[in-house]
Amino acid sequence: MKYYLFIVLLGGWVLNLNAVERVKGTQIVIEPPTYLEPAKRFLGFTDEEYGTFIMITEVPSPINEVMESYTVNGLAIKGLNLLSVEDIKLGNVPAKLMKLHHTAYELEFTKWSLVFGDNTKSVIIVASFQTALSDELSNKLKETILTARWERDSKVDLFEGLPFKVDETKSLRFAKKISNALILTSDGSFPIADKDLPYSTVAASFSNTYEIDERSKFARDRFMKTQEFKNIEVLSQNQTKHQNLDVEVLLVKAVDVKSNKWKFIHFSMLFGENSYYIIESIAALKEKENIEKEFGLLLASFVEV
Template sequence: MLRKLIAAIAWIPLLAAPAKLKAQVAKEVPSLVTFPDVGVAILQPSGFEQAESFYGFQQPSTGASVMVLAIPGPFAEVTQGFTKTALAEKGMTLHSKELTQVKGQAGVKVYFSQQAYGQEFLKWAVLFGDTKRTTMVVATSPKSHAPRLRNSLQSVLQSVEPAKTAASPLPFKIEEGSLSQVQGVATGNTALFTRDGMVPVATPNDPMFVVALSIGDVRVGNRKEYARRRLFETAQTEIESLQSTTPVTIDGLDGYELIAIGKDQKSQTLLMLYQVMLFPDEGGYILMTGMVGQQQAKNYLSQFKAMASTFSHNSK
């Protein structure tokens, strides 16, 4: 699960997309904004606006953002995984990591950076949690704007407070089929499905299906090539052969379905990967990815296809 979280962090610089998410001003501390789904309250930085497609704030003029998210997973295990090696696997550089306190709870502060889109992004994060769930607040700024934004973003991280949780629906619907949705994931734009509804999966052979809305005003030229490139960027996998690329239309949105054979980088387990990428006219994309051990490919390919076909926006 940590590897999936790190893969998600790599895309945090991307901003803006449809689907408004729930946040509210904390009554007890008017200067803080509470994100009930995540269970955290933070200060809204000056000059930043409420993000519409992820939990947090954004400043489109600079590409800076503050994102809050939660995942099911022990705090100790998740934070131990934030190493130079783990971050380097996704093109990120760890600069520092130290213990901290979040309103009396044990926490960790991490400072790292990432090269993306021809520039360097600096990231400051605070993580806290318990034996079941880990909450993260990450502030991101292009390096060129960091001298002006650094103090403001670090003030946001210093303001982090745990808050009561109250889950709200995702901005899309999809039928589970034979898989079960993992509870406790709170990013505002992602749903994760496994055989027993638990993460991490026992082995790379076990099926996993992920549905995610892009968190960026992504500029897509050649859609077919973009979908292909995204498949080859699937976290912690090595794509060995692309088996097929097929145009699809789901929920009135055009896109491409791709099927490939690859390997899990760590265990070298043979995998079947299934990807559907849909492209709304207003920009961004919907990404649905299924993966399972090659020995179970025949059993799960049809199930991945069936799940993807049920995708629909809640607004419809």
């Protein structure tokens, strides 16, 4: 699993330890930016009017694996142009500070990206802003992310920072939180030891729902674009309501690309007023009759918070 993005550091700079706060849902402490608001759809801070944000992503991958994607070519594949890279330290933790550029929605964006970690997990802190706004904003964002410190031994509640809750089921146990997503596995362990056993991902989207016109088509297209499966056959697609959410439910059979085994997928998209959520539950196709109801129970337990 790979995740990526951007940052910088100044020599002789001193951190005011009295000013830092832990970012909700993470092991990162930082001087909270007064010019941004706490984000609702991801872990970090944002100014939604101008698309400025600071996003923190913690991933269960060694830093050497994560850094494999931070090459000029690797970033270019994602539409990112690497402007500079610097070796720095956040306290005693070595980090890479990168400055990147990309274009989205016909606008130019600059990103500062901090990447650091150890042999089991990594942290990516991205500060992004419209390039045309100002050098002053760029400097403020850079200075803010440079206050970040990693409290890697701190304990964080599994649901802290997530905009939803779900319940465990007979065959699905809470295993891991990755950014805005919650992973459930058959025995509560992660990485998933045996993908022949059922597992689920529940995730909040970073996008607004006002960008979506045809929800049924959007949900179907979203699943069909997956690179995890081939020989995809949608068995059914239905619309329902859950609490105050509109829900699209797809039942699918497909071949897992890595294992070449047939899978049954219960794929749901839940549309709220300002954002949407995805629940993707997967099991061996031969277990469809036994597990379909249980996957439905996971969906039924979903609560927006």
